[in-house]
Amino acid sequence: MSDQGPLGDPFEGMPFFGDIARMLGQQGGGAWDSARQLGISVATGGVTEANVDPVERISIEQLARVADLRVADATGLSTSAGGRSVSVRPVNRTSWVMETLDAYRPLVERLAGALGPAEAPEEDVAETGDPMAGMFAGMLQMFQPMVLAMTAGSMVGHMATRTFGQYDLPIPRSLTGQGADELLLALPNLDAFADEWSLATDDLRLWICIHEVAHHAVLGVPHVRARMDDLLTRYVSSFRNDPAALEDRIGQIDLSDPSALADLQEVMGSPEVILGAITSPEQDALRPQLSALVAMVVGVVDHVLDTVGAELIPSYAMLTEALRRRRVEAAEADRFVERLFGLELSQGTYDRGAAFVDGVVERAGEDGLRRLWVGSDMLPTPPEIDAPGLWLARIDL
Numbered sequence: 001m002s003d004q005g006p007l008g009d010p011f012e013g014m015p016f017f018g019d020i021a022r023m024l025g026q027q028g029g030g031a032w033d034s035a036r037q038l039g040i041s042v043a044t045g046g047v048t049e050a051n052v053d054p055v056e057r058i059s060i061e062q063l064a065r066v067a068d069l070r071v072a073d074a075t076g077l078s079t080s081a082g083g084r085s086v087s088v089r090p091v092n093r094t095s096w097v098m099e100t101l102d103a104y105r106p107l108v109e110r111l112a113g114a115l116g117p118a119e120a121p122e123e124d125v126a127e128t129g130d131p132m133a134g135m136f137a138g139m140l141q142m143f144q145p146m147v148l149a150m151t152a153g154s155m156v157g158h159m160a161t162r163t164f165g166q167y168d169l170p171i172p173r174s175l176t177g178q179g180a181d182e183l184l185l186a187l188p189n190l191d192a193f194a195d196e197w198s199l200a201t202d203d204l205r206l207w208i209c210i211h212e213v214a215h216h217a218v219l220g221v222p223h224v225r226a227r228m229d230d231l232l233t234r235y236v237s238s239f240r241n242d243p244a245a246l247e248d249r250i251g252q253i254d255l256s257d258p259s260a261l262a263d264l265q266e267v268m269g270s271p272e273v274i275l276g277a278i279t280s281p282e283q284d285a286l287r288p289q290l291s292a293l294v295a296m297v298v299g300v301v302d303h304v305l306d307t308v309g310a311e312l313i314p315s316y317a318m319l320t321e322a323l324r325r326r327r328v329e330a331a332e333a334d335r336f337v338e339r340l341f342g343l344e345l346s347q348g349t350y351d352r353g354a355a356f357v358d359g360v361v362e363r364a365g366e367d368g369l370r371r372l373w374v375g376s377d378m379l380p381t382p383p384e385i386d387a388p389g390l391w392l393a394r395i396d397l
Helices: 016-024 031-044 054-075 093-114 131-142 145-160 189-198 201-219 222-236 243-251 260-270 271-274 281-312 316-327 332-341 347-373 388-396
Strands: 087-091 183-184
Touching: 031 093, 031 131, 031 145, 054 087, 054 281, 087 201, 093 145, 093 183, 093 222, 145 332, 183 189, 183 201, 189 201, 201 222, 201 281, 201 316, 222 281, 222 332, 281 316, 281 347, 316 388, 347 388
Parallel strands: 087 183
Antiparallel strands: none
16 A cells, blocks of 8 residues: 555556566467567557558558669669568558567577576575565576567567667568568658658658668678678677676665665666676677677668758758657667667767768768678778778778
8 A cells, every 4th residue: 555545556667577567467379479469569558550551552652662763873782682672561560569579589589598597596595685585586587588578579569659660770680581672661650750740741751761771771781781680699699697686686675665666666677687687798899899880881871861862852851850859869668679789879879870971972982982882891890980081091902
């Protein structure tokens, strides 16, 4: 009981753990089926969505064809990663969640492997700390595979409430299957944003089509994709399980104190605490490489947008100001996903990428920029991202 009456949901205010707690008791076909159910529930608020109107599909297909041709011309790249013509498919939030969870699943399972069951502490709980803390720590470790899958479902569900496409995070998707060159566009979010900001709907849709196709083209370059896949996989595989840290955090809470529930909520509301994950020296070494590659990718994509979009979209300047401000004002769910995968999409990252691309184009023109696509040895190192002249000097040698 509280002064205001019965205490409600004990996980209220804890978006990830609260979502997991609501779903753990539900039946399903396994952790990932439950994760999909959770993601859809979070994304839709439990309300059944309508399918996208076929008329809207036709309209976006036309915009996508324009974006495809212009991006290919501006970059000199094939926009098709899997050998099929690229297309943009408008979807509702439910479809976006299901396909994105499938795309992220290999990385999450790598993370699960890295955090796999840790060895139990040698010391007895009675000698070393609070048995309640040990109980919570043991419970979370026991359910860790489920917790990881459900956390993925929760975070993707929260992302689905605000994402516009599939490349808000520069994570390559599968090149196999019928949908290898089919890009997702979250139509409900786009239309809501257009209404909120009184934006021209077709202008906004074309901007996002160019953004998505440009990402797809850059991440479809074999050596860029291979480097990104390698760094992401190595990063998530380098987390180290530290159940003792969780036990220590819980053990600091005085369960006899009236504020204990609030303190427990604060601890359990942290996804990092729930996962029992801590960064490792291996990740510290990988982070500069990953940051440099991400800066290059987003820098090139923004350059393509400025080149193509300014010619095609009447309201390009106004749209770009609104959209680029919005992307660095990400929700906590988005930031957690970024940290989980070692990505940092702050304003500093975008500025860093823009400065590199501008420096290359100023010194060597568009042809100089296209040398990025020649081979893996042409990708800039972390120091070269901050000194484009150094990169040009090295590749000339």
